[in-house]
Amino acid sequence: MAVRAVLFDWGGTLTPWHDVDLYAQWYAYSEVYDPENASSLAHRLKEREDDRWRLQRETDGAQSTGALDQLFLDEGIDINGARHLRALGSYLDFWAPHTYADPDAKDVLAALQHRGYKIGVLSNTMWTSTHHREVFERDDLHAYIDVAVYSSEIPVAKPHSEAFRITLERLDVAPEEAVYVGDRLWEDVTGAAQIGMRTIWIPHSAIPSDHVREGTATPDATAHRLLDVFAIVESWQ
Ligand SMILES: [Mg+2]
Numbered sequence: 001m002a003v004r005a006v007l008f009d010w011g012g013t014l015t016p017w018h019d020v021d022l023y024a025q026w027y028a029y030s031e032v033y034d035p036e037n038a039s040s041l042a043h044r045l046k047e048r049e050d051d052r053w054r055l056q057r058e059t060d061g062a063q064s065t066g067a068l069d070q071l072f073l074d075e076g077i078d079i080n081g082a083r084h085l086r087a088l089g090s091y092l093d094f095w096a097p098h099t100y101a102d103p104d105a106k107d108v109l110a111a112l113q114h115r116g117y118k119i120g121v122l123s124n125t126m127w128t129s130t131h132h133r134e135v136f137e138r139d140d141l142h143a144y145i146d147v148a149v150y151s152s153e154i155p156v157a158k159p160h161s162e163a164f165r166i167t168l169e170r171l172d173v174a175p176e177e178a179v180y181v182g183d184r185l186w187e188d189v190t191g192a193a194q195i196g197m198r199t200i201w202i203p204h205s206a207i208p209s210d211h212v213r214e215g216t217a218t219p220d221a222t223a224h225r226l227l228d229v230f231a232i233v234e235s236w237q
Contacts, residue, residue, distance in 0.1 A: 003198070003236050005146075005173040006112050006229065009158075009182035010123035010132070014105050014141070014226070017183065017205035018098040022046055028094035033077070033087035045071055049126070056124070056151075057211065061160030061187070064151040068126040092131070101139040104226035109144035111230045121148040122167045122180075124157045124187060147171045158184075159191025168197075179236070181229050186213040193217065200232055 008014050026042035026049075034041050052065040072079050109119055125132065129150050136142040147170040151157035154166055168178055175196035182188025183205040192199050201219035221232045 001174070001176040003117065003179055003233055004177040005118040005120060005168075005171050006179045006181065006233055007120035007122055007164075007167060007171075007192075007197075009180075009184070009188050010121055010125065012183035012205035012207075013181055013188075013202055014101055014121070015099055016102050019206060020095075020098055022049070025091060025094050029087045029091040032090040033083055041075075044075060048074055052126070056157050057213070061124075061151075061157040061163060061191070064124075064155060064157035064163075065126050067128065067152040071126075099135050101136075101141055102226045105139070105141055106144075108227050108229050109141060112233065113144050115234070117233070118146045118171050118173060119144055120167050120171050120178075121145055122158065122163060123148075124151045126152050129153060158182075158187040159194070161191070161195045164192055164195050164197065179233055181223070183207070184211075185217040185219075189217040189219045193219075198236065200229055202226065 011017070023042060023046050026045040027038060029045065030038040030041040048071045049065075052071070055063055056065050069079050072084065077084050112119055121132075123132070127150065129148060129152075132148065132150060133142060136145060136148075147167060149163070149167040149170065151163060154163065156162045158164070164175070164180070168175060171178070179198045179200060180188060180192030181200045181202065182192070183202045184207060185201065189199045189201050199219045200221045200223050202223050223229050223232060
């Protein structure tokens with residue numbers, strides 16, 4: 001079947017991989033929210049986040065992490081309070097330098113759109129779609145994306161088939177008409193391949209070893225830079 005849609009992972013795929021200190025992100029929040037107890041609050045938030053990602057991995061995405069707000073609610077934080085919103089701003093400022101798009105991203109999305117492919121994003125994330133949209137708008141990518149699905153806003157996550165199905169339904173394409181591009185062999189390549197999508201792997205990311213699952217996945221193609229995705233997809237037409 002002809003390819004009609006190309007779906008992308010976000011972190012490590014449309015953005016280059018960054019090693020981020022996950023305690024430091026929570027310290028950036030905590031030093032604003034509760035300066036006197038910043039260290040202990042940062043440790044607790046990191047632990048809550050780690051637990052949610054671990055559960056998501058151990059259930060193969062049958063249970064997603066849920067939204068970032070849930071971490072704060074579990075900690076008894078008023079998510080509408082001014083102190084929280086200031087602290088959340090500090091957390092997002094900490095992340096901002098790590099969210100810039102790959103230099104090829106705009107070119108590859110523009111080329112695909114120009115050729116008539118629908119473009120989707122499916123990301124495992126705790127952030128809201130609103131925040132992701134702001135990041136895409138900052139980098140001038142938003143106009144190219146037809147559908148974006150974030151695991152924070154659905155009950156499942158990659159590699160669960162349902163996460164891919166939800167995205168494909170919103171794009172109105174069949175799995176056989178779609179390509180998935182990602183940096184993780186388990187969540188991205190195995191997940192997409194098991195429902196019949198074609199897969200392109202971008203092997204640039206230093207995935208933490210405790211995130212790597214047993215089992216082999218063989219992508220249909222490997223892209224050595226993001227721009228290669230266009231030529232690979234065209235070669236399948
Ligand atoms: Mg990724």
